[in-house]
Amino acid sequence: MSKNKRVTSYDVAREAGVSQSAVSRVFRPGVSVSEKTREKVLKTADRLGYRPNAIARMLINQSSGMIAVIVSSRANLNFPDVLSLLNKQIALHNKRVLLFTLDEAEQLDGVIEQILTYQVDGVVALTAHFEVESVKQFAQHNIPVVLYNREVPDHSVSSVCCNHDQGLKMLVDLLVRHHHRRYLIVAGPQDSDVATARLTGAQKALLQHGIDNVPVVRGDYSYESGQQALHSHLQNAMAPTAVICANDAMAIGVIDEAREKQQLRVPEDLSVVGFDGISASAWYSYRLTTVSQPTSYMTKAAVDTLVNLIENPHNPPESRYWPGTLIEGNSVATARSEDE
Amino acid sequence: MSKNKRVTSYDVAREAGVSQSAVSRVFRPGVSVSEKTREKVLKTADRLGYRPNAIARMLINQSSGMIAVIVSSRANLNFPDVLSLLNKQIALHNKRVLLFTLDEAEQLDGVIEQILTYQVDGVVALTAHFEVESVKQFAQHNIPVVLYNREVPDHSVSSVCCNHDQGLKMLVDLLVRHHHRRYLIVAGPQDSDVATARLTGAQKALLQHGIDNVPVVRGDYSYESGQQALHSHLQNAMAPTAVICANDAMAIGVIDEAREKQQLRVPEDLSVVGFDGISASAWYSYRLTTVSQPTSYMTKAAVDTLVNLIENPHNPPESRYWPGTLIEGNSVATARSEDE
DNA sequence: CATAATAATGACTTCGAATGCAATGTTAAA
DNA sequence: TTTAACATTGCATTCGAAGTCATTATTATG
Known part of the structure; x- marks a missing residue:
């Protein structure tokens, strides 16, 4: 034996x-x-x-051939799609995914510590909680990092992002063309950079049309928080004619809350837009107008950028942006004149 | 420097x-x-x-501290939830997840080869394509395997499953209590064991009520295939009063197809049930009656079983079943008498 | 104070594959 | 046939941590 x-x-x-x-x-x-x-x-x-024996090989080669992928469990994005596409791209480069999930920001240090001991070749971060400080820790150990859908203002870290500003501009322009003047923004959580980018993107786009001081309610990217957001807003404010949501799940929550609890028709009484282009947004019951992220291009770009940095450690960090695609569903209608 | x-x-x-x-x-x-x-x-x-250096440690310790998790990209289950819960459980045992995704059955051999070189401590398989032969390869190398939601008839491999038979019995009993006699089963893909288990579970439960020869249409677990299934069935058959779907995504597809394309009201004209308890099943637009899998218990059980086998390599394989929980939504109504 | 018992330490080897180097073997060219 | 050029091969070392074993330092006991 x-x-x-x-x-x-x-x-x-x-x-x-x-x-x-x-x-x-x-x-x-x-x-x-x-x-x-x-x-x-x-x-x-x-x-x-x-x-x-891959382990022995790693030791002598000074390279583990593993990429750490960090995901927040409370992820805004199309988690399964993105992860599976990333994994596929990484496999194409003959590397493997070592997975780390993050519940709270406080765990982060422990996870970084872990990742460093594993001598990974690189890191893809799909998480909001990720201070520049943390990235520096990887830099000190010559471990390249690519941020997915999150950018650092000074561009000191590579990133692959969907262009939130441009996406929100498309959505807002569409709503304005439909004569909407009274808006509600359902934003994402305060500590998420994507949420902030989308919020300011929406505000900037609205301002271009002279629309200012738009009320903002924060959610946590979940369906329930979308419902809750609309509900609490209507308690003490006039109903908006259009709701701009930071992601599709909340937008769907808003639609269901409007239809079932507030007796509002969507889109006739209330227009709603989302962001991400998750599969549920296309379901007949919603036909959400949204901006879809080019996930397969973005994941490929993220991995290509990372591998490039692994092979050329002295290359400067690189930021790549992808425009989103406007998907016109059936959740936006022309504002009724009595609302003007 | x-x-x-x-x-x-x-x-x-x-x-x-x-x-x-x-x-x-x-x-x-x-x-x-x-x-x-x-x-x-x-x-x-x-x-x-x-x-x-974790790598050097692995080499001398003769143990990588890594668990290979294999997922099919075309997964029926709550992929993100399950994966993230699994990862959390595995982290609790101070091990890490090395991720492998599978597109087609043909890739399987390559993936197994990979996994073997990585000297993983164990394997969790969340995939339909997984012949007993493959498991034997791991057995030969003393690598324990736990199957998630898939069982081998002779119980030679450890597994953690939701009890599909019992779940479908609850659903069928409910439908029968609502006087339904004319059914359609929307099953999963032919090569998925879970699909087969759910199909035979439904047929057995129906037979107990003397209902036989129920038409079956196969889908691929996707929303679109649910729509397609109902659509193609109604082309050349009398409309059923109740549709039993192998998972929630297809059930939602059936509901949307019925309402939007077939001018059928759900549940008044057509009752629909699903399986899994995904979050979308609770959304107001659907309120699907379904059986929810106790995902957090199941993932914990899977990891506990695996770790137990790692620590006691001579323990016999163990199969653990979990009952599902019936969630009564609003997608089932009493069959109208003119349909009897 | 001597001796036994125990704690702390370092030299050396191990895990398994990869590779620089030197020593072969083989073929080609002169 | 001789010499050069090149292809194969094996020896010995490397990667970095962990553990065995023998040795030394420390403490406890009579």
Whole structure:
């Protein structure tokens, strides 16, 4: 029973009557080995069930071939899609994803500590809680970092972002074309950079049309918080004619709250727009007007940027932006004149 | 600039005037070191920014501390929830998740090969494509495997499952109590074991009420395939009064198709039930009657089972079942008498 | 104060693959 | 046939932490 012992390159070498170096060379592409030895080694390796030990390889190569991916559990984005696409891209570069999830900001230090011990080749951060300080820790250890959908003002960290400003401008312009003047913004959580970017993006776009002092209610990106936001706003304010939401889930919450609890028709009485282009936004019951993020391009860009930095450590950080795509559903209608 | 060189235990030892062994011992809990050396080492370690190298540790410990998690991209289940919960449980045992995604069954061999080289401590498989043969490969290398929501008939592999039969019985019993006699089953893909389990579960439960030969349409677990299923069935068959769907996404697709395209009211004209209890099933527009899986218990059970097998390699495989919880929404109504 | 018992320490080896270097073997060219 | 050029090969070392073992320092006991 060879069951309890792993098969090493030495075992194969002994059985095949060659040196351990020879075995190693057979399993390393692009090294010169004679056809005879290669065959001998491959045959015995197969017979013994030998597989190169990735751990030992990591140690000698000074590179783990692993990418740390950090996700907040309370993620705004299309978590499953993004993660799975990222993983696919990373696999294309023959690297693996080591996954870290984050509940609270306070855990962050522990997670960074962990990541550093694992000698990962790079880090992709899909999380709002990520101060520049934290990134510096990775920089000190020469570990490149790419932020996904989050940018640092001084561009000292590479990032791949959807252009929130441009996306919100498209949405706002559309609403203004439909003669809306009374708005409500349902923003994301205070500590999320994406939320801030989308909020200021909306405000800037509205201001361009002379619309100012728009009320803001904060949610936490969840469906329930969208419902709650509309509900609490209507308690002590006039109903808006259009609601701009920081993401699709909250927008859907707003639509359901409006229809079921407030007896408002969407879009006839209330127009609602979201952001992200999650699959549920296209469902017949909602047909949400939203801006979809080009997730597959963005994940590819993120991984390409990261791999580039891994291979050229002295390259400067790079920020790449992607425009969103306006998806016109059926959640926006022309404001009724009596509301003007 | 210590930037280009990693700090090793030797560096710390030299600086602190102790041996490398001493440094190692300070970072390994439960080993005897004098307070004096500990302090000296910790101080210089901190100054130099030393962190134990997890890779070297893995090699000498003969254990990577990593768990491979395999997910199908086309997953039926609550992918984000399950993955994030799994990760949390695994982190509690001080291990990490190495992520592998699977597109097609053909990739499987390559992925298994990969996993074996990484010397993972165990495997959690969240995927339909996973033949017993594949599991045997892990068994040969003494790597324990736990299947999530998939069981092997002979119980030779550990698994954690939601009890599909029982869940479907609850749903069918509910529908029968509402006097439904004409059914449609929207099943999952042919090659998914969960799909098969749910289909036969539904058929068994219906048979107990003497209902036989229920038409079956297959979908791929997506919203669109739910729409498509209802649409194509109504082309050449009498409308059913109740539709039993293999998962919530398809059930929601059926509801939207019925309401928007077929001018059927749900639940008045058509009752629909799903399975999984995804968050969208509770949204006001749907209020789907479904069976929710106890995801947090199941993920905990999966990890506990796996860790137990890692620590006691000679334990027999263990299968654990969890009952689902019936969630009564508003998608089931009493069958109208003219339909009887 | 001597001796036993225990704690702390360092030298050295281990894990498994990769590689620089030197020593072969092979083929080509003169 | 001789020499040069090149392809294979194995030896020995490396990566960084952990643990064995023997040795030394410290404390406890008679």
